[in-house]
Amino acid sequence: MEKLKEYVSLKDEDHFYHQGAVELLIFNFLLILTILTIWLFKNHRFRFLHETGGAMLYGLVMGLIIRYVTKSPDVESGTVYECEKLKSGPSTLLINITNQVYEYQYKREISHHNVNGHQGNTMLQKMTFDPSIFFNILLPPIIFHAGYSLKKRHFFRNLGSILTYAFLGTAISCIVIGLIMYGFVKAMVHIGQLKQWEFHFTDCLFFGSLMSATDPVTVLAIFHELNVDTDLYTLLFGESVLNDAVAIVLTHSISIYSPKENPNAFDAAAFFQSVGNFLGIFAGSFAMGSSYAVVTALISFMHLTKFTKLCEFPMLETGLFFLLSWSAFLSAEAAGLTGIVAVLFCGVTQAHYTYNNLSADSKMRTKQLFEFMNFLAENVIFCYMGLALFTFQNHIFNPLFIFGALVAVFVARASNIYPLSFLLNLGRKQKIPRTFQHMMMFSGLRGAIAFALAIRDTDSQPKQMMFTTALLVVFFTVWVCGGGTTPMLTWLQIRVGVDPDEDLKARAGSQSEPNLDKNTTKAESAWLFRIWYGFDHKYLKPLLTHAGPPLTSTLPEWCNPVARILTSPRAYGDQLKDGDTVYIINNDELTENYESSAHIVGPAQDSTASTQATGKEDIQEGDLGLGGYKLQLQHTAGQPQNSLA
């Protein structure tokens, strides 16, 4: 007995020592292979297979090996035990087996039909990791990095179009995919491949919403490498960033849409509740993300007051920045909102306010840290996607459904891009050319978000079919569309080798010539931005950064005592210091925006005048900004290269 016990504890400890090490090692190995491959490809300027495609391929091969080479069938698994005493599934279960108590932790609920799938080997089970790891650990850095590296100037110039594609386009895409899939499902029911009650229209819409999240990371990496036209790049990048957020919230809203009676009939009340949910969750997540960013900005801003100087400890600064940004995500999740949306807007706001308050060292540290985390997380996800094809145990391959999904995805992309571009071109003076539309159509890749949304729920048979299909659509689009980007660019004769800075200057120059009136493009949204920029410049910037006029001059006189406390001492006199690039983006942006709006609409000139009235240093500041901007932009431009390329 003594002997046996010792043997057991020895075995147990052994189990303990290797726990997780092998699985992590497999991922490390795949990532190392991927990095070596990228290195090779970069050397040979080989652009047909992007690193993410490579990671996926290696994952696939490894999955194949794990599935068919390692065979250690666990005889016990696959057997369902009855337990009459239990009434619900507790989070921890203690079981007495041959006089030894074992602790089991709740993992998930599984349907009866999935039980057979569990007869596989333990290695496969171990390689299938918890979807919550995706959402809590792998996705946040990717999304944050996207928000953080958003090129604000180009983004805002095309904001109207980007918002249209992201919100309206995603909704269209979702509905079109849903309808087409419903048609296919009906056909499948007709030929007896599926039972009627298994697949509701809401399930189809759910599939539509998750398949609407585009992830053109491959395309954007190539775009950046080739310096493709900045407007096209911005449109695609902006659309894909916002579109992820929209698709995630949409999926969540649809999943909680619960009509009272017949799930197939349209229930207006439930529908409006879902719309309300969508808006509520989106707004709430936006607020959560922005407020965390504002808190970070406030803390990092404090470093100029006499009390303390956080910027002297770049490690602490970086740590705080990192932790607060991640907290934005986690708080939103904990509050039942969407963490991804929160962390996206947190990133955008951090880039706008906090980044300017950071010390030079911290700026680089945070940038490199998020770049690195983004790089790792992205490749882990793509490796895992490859692995999942063979290691996930409950795949349901239905050729008709897969074919339907491929058709639906392309039709939906087409009915998103072309009609919306047509509508946008009615308003835009600087049209979105046909070639751009074709390229955007072609760049509708599906990636990490679609996969993560699909893997979140793989309990019922329809959901498993959706997961399998989503995975295959990701494979297809990443390899085929991703690989075809360079030939497509050549074929469509889209200009490459554009310097984004020069491009912008050329446009700014052409704006002052009266015969070229491209300016109305911006006029459409000018009124909204005048208000926002005025508010931002007058109140938020001085409150959260060292830029802008002192609050004492912008706030009403009776607020002076408060204003004096809140304004950075730098805002008063330090503005003329040269080499001070801290608040350059802000003022330059402002200058550019006021400039452009001043040329177009009347009332804008008033606000320009009022800005100038705040003090002469403001103009000089603008000059300084324009001079220093190149540096800043090159900095920003250099960013996505490392992250996406």
Added chain:
Amino acid sequence: MEKLKEYVSLKDEDHFYHQGAVELLIFNFLLILTILTIWLFKNHRFRFLHETGGAMLYGLVMGLIIRYVTKSPDVESGTVYECEKLKSGPSTLLINITNQVYEYQYKREISHHNVNGHQGNTMLQKMTFDPSIFFNILLPPIIFHAGYSLKKRHFFRNLGSILTYAFLGTAISCIVIGLIMYGFVKAMVHIGQLKQWEFHFTDCLFFGSLMSATDPVTVLAIFHELNVDTDLYTLLFGESVLNDAVAIVLTHSISIYSPKENPNAFDAAAFFQSVGNFLGIFAGSFAMGSSYAVVTALISFMHLTKFTKLCEFPMLETGLFFLLSWSAFLSAEAAGLTGIVAVLFCGVTQAHYTYNNLSADSKMRTKQLFEFMNFLAENVIFCYMGLALFTFQNHIFNPLFIFGALVAVFVARASNIYPLSFLLNLGRKQKIPRTFQHMMMFSGLRGAIAFALAIRDTDSQPKQMMFTTALLVVFFTVWVCGGGTTPMLTWLQIRVGVDPDEDLKARAGSQSEPNLDKNTTKAESAWLFRIWYGFDHKYLKPLLTHAGPPLTSTLPEWCNPVARILTSPRAYGDQLKDGDTVYIINNDELTENYESSAHIVGPAQDSTASTQATGKEDIQEGDLGLGGYKLQLQHTAGQPQNSLA
């Protein structure tokens, strides 16, 4: 039914959405608090509470809140279910509860007496995370960073003493603690607090080995801030780094020591098997870590050959460096060796070879990345230690045992430091002064490693008592000894404000004066290092870095074809390039070592001569090295400030 099902899936999804987010958020919150506190302390130059002490304190408070404020007792937990059909614990258990199948994952085996401890609330259970996370994710960056930031020159000057303290000292400490605890256990048995059969002498030794891992992170941080005498710093740092490795392997060896008959009787065969295990595991882990580092060096070295240039992609370089270092850890774990030892020597070897091959950008990136990871991991562990006091459910507080442990830890430290210092001083010409010995005695803090080793196994009652005791010893030493460091330094009148570079130069200068013969300190180990440095300089450096003489001149003539391929083109002619600081550490180190050995022993001069014979550029290289070295050293010196302070 339909309704219910939907409700269930809704509830399930809700469960899903927040899974892990709240727990992670709590840690984030604690870390943010810690960072803000450090910031405050740094401003007020407050050195009585180090960040790790602060993190622990916040963890403690949070644990208290979680335990007594959140009350959601799970009625189901704590009940043990019988299962006659099962013969052993499968890794996954499927259970049918009211017609719904739930999947449960094997967590651990628990003793019968622990079952009651599980009647706590679910929040507590969630906050108690898997010890494998410590070992696979949190510890590696800390240990790697320690190895990576080891100041090699100072380390090698004191290597003999450091090795003595680390190996012999840890063994002494382990045995002394084991013996004292065995005495206390006997006393407890005598007064009826414990049953004889529960606690063997091997258990006491196990406790002794885990309590022998010192972690003077607090002390070293203060030392660095105050620039305490470099020799004292190096002795403590070197000892603690190696001592962790020794303690871990020792704990492992003792845990698998299984005498054949009476567990209390001494079994020579089993003892020697344990010693063999110790040596085998140590050597194996060392080999594993070093070989990964060599592979990394080879890959990063390849960037000078015409084929490819990895240094042009600093992100890939950093990624590869990070992944290969982590793989060293994981491979060792997967092979049944000790990952911590592997990653430590991987770090040392990376710093020696790979670091020099990295691009300037990658050098900074890797340094900052590991610094940051070290900072986060360290604070997470200390937060968790604070939390564990209240959230861990099976504490066994035994005042006598705790008192015994405190006594044992201090007696063991004393019988480690004082006798060994006495013996070392017999051999050393440059004695270790009494004040240093007192300071080293006082700096015997226990920290992350002791905690991690104790939490690894908390299944039996003795192990739980050990865990509780280890935790309290950590609290006591971190707060009392950590807080008392500055007063102690003042009291012992140990010199502060020493520039490590100047210090070394002063010593080097004094060496050339014949009347001061401190040199014999190094003479003891000179013969070993002459061989090693000769080999390293002639074969390894040229093979793995751009430094050293070309292989064609060091290898026998018949190896020339191979040598020509393997030697970096830089090794032939590029060595005179100015501003090229890549291979500076190596040559300077070499110069210093040859210099010092040349002054002492006869045969060393031969090897110096042979080095010079390889070509004149070698001497110039040395000069260049000496000029550039200052910069390098300041760089290295700046490193621990951020990581430890």
